[in-house]
Amino acid sequence: MPQKKYDAFKHASHNLKAHNVLKKAEEFPDWEVTTAFYSCLKFFEGSLFPCEYQHPTKDEKVEYKSYNEYRSAFNRFVGGNPHDAMKFFVKNNTDEDTWLSYKELYDTCHDSRYKNYVIHPEDLKIAQNSLATIKAYCIENQK
Amino acid sequence: MTNALDIQLNLLDFGVIGEELSISELLHSSYIRGREDLIKEIEKDFQNNLQSAAQSSSLLKSKLQEEDIEVNDMYLKVVDFNTFKCLVVLKEEDFYSKDKRRKSYVVSDHINNTTNRIELDFSMMAFSDELVVENIKSDGFIFKYASEKV
Numbered sequence: 001m002p003q004k005k006y007d008a009f010k011h012a013s014h015n016l017k018a019h020n021v022l023k024k025a026e027e028f029p030d031w032e033v034t035t036a037f038y039s040c041l042k043f044f045e046g047s048l049f050p051c052e053y054q055h056p057t058k059d060e061k062v063e064y065k066s067y068n069e070y071r072s073a074f075n076r077f078v079g080g081n082p083h084d085a086m087k088f089f090v091k092n093n094t095d096e097d098t099w100l101s102y103k104e105l106y107d108t109c110h111d112s113r114y115k116n117y118v119i120h121p122e123d124l125k126i127a128q129n130s131l132a133t134i135k136a137y138c139i140e141n142q143k
Numbered sequence: 144m145t146n147a148l149d150i151q152l153n154l155l156d157f158g159v160i161g162e163e164l165s166i167s168e169l170l171h172s173s174y175i176r177g178r179e180d181l182i183k184e185i186e187k188d189f190q191n192n193l194q195s196a197a198q199s200s201s202l203l204k205s206k207l208q209e210e211d212i213e214v215n216d217m218y219l220k221v222v223d224f225n226t227f228k229c230l231v232v233l234k235e236e237d238f239y240s241k242d243k244r245r246k247s248y249v250v251s252d253h254i255n256n257t258t259n260r261i262e263l264d265f266s267m268m269a270f271s272d273e274l275v276v277e278n279i280k281s282d283g284f285i286f287k288y289a290s291e292k293v
Contacts, residue, residue: 080226091252111230113278115271115273115274
């Protein structure tokens with residue numbers, strides 16, 4: 001049987017659905033933040049490709065069929081962990097509000113480990129607002 | 144007189160007058176000496192990179208102070224030879240003010256963009272009574288701003 005084609009936008013919607021279930025439950029703010037973050041990752045992947053983007057190091061625009069193609073180029077020419085590739089992409093290929101929303105969400109999600117995953121209500125608001133901004137940007141700029 | 148080692152090394156007009164060492168013995172001694180010099184050079188470069196990361200982090204603190212944004216603590220982590228991460232703990236009310244938080248990110252981006260020598264990623268969070276320094280240390284942040292042990 002042929003492998004089903006991966007649809008990152010569908011995956012984003014799936015993650016968003018999980019986020020909304022957790023939000024409604026009001027019991028798992030740490031997982032709300034995590035699912036907000038993974039929804040955004042997949043919104044970027046599923047909405048902003050295929051498209052031409054600036055090559056990570058060369059002074060030229062290149063057509064990338066998928067985020068995986070972009071990440072391969074990043075890994076080859078810049079290097080770093082998978083999150084570094086997405087940060088680089090968002091910073092260099094979206095607008096300032098989207099980039100700062102993503103950075104805020106990334107830090108809120110990542111740094112919660114330093115507080116034993118105790119999520120302050122304001123951190124949760126940051127995550128929710130970031131998700132709303134990023135989702136709106138991705139839908140508006142869908143390729 | 145040409146001996147067996149002269150022929151083996153094939154150094155044209157040069158012949159052996161000292162200790163007769165095989166090519167692998169020569170390589171071994173020069174590699175050991177060369178490696179020590181190289182390590183010293185790399186250590187110096189790394190120290191400069193680390194100092195650059197510390198200077199940029201201090202610069203961020205003073206730039207934020209000018210914007211009336213208070214930094215409670217800063218921690219520094221080595222990711223690799225020229226990549227570093229700085230965890231910036233802001234005063235709770237400053238971090239939760241969207242304007243001040245955004246300003247902090249913009250200033251940190253600007254500092255990062257003007258530092259060519261290294262990659263320095265600033266991560267921001269609010270100060271909290273829940274903050275566990277052991278968790279920060281275990282994640283690799285081995286330097287703390289204004290720590291007495293430095």
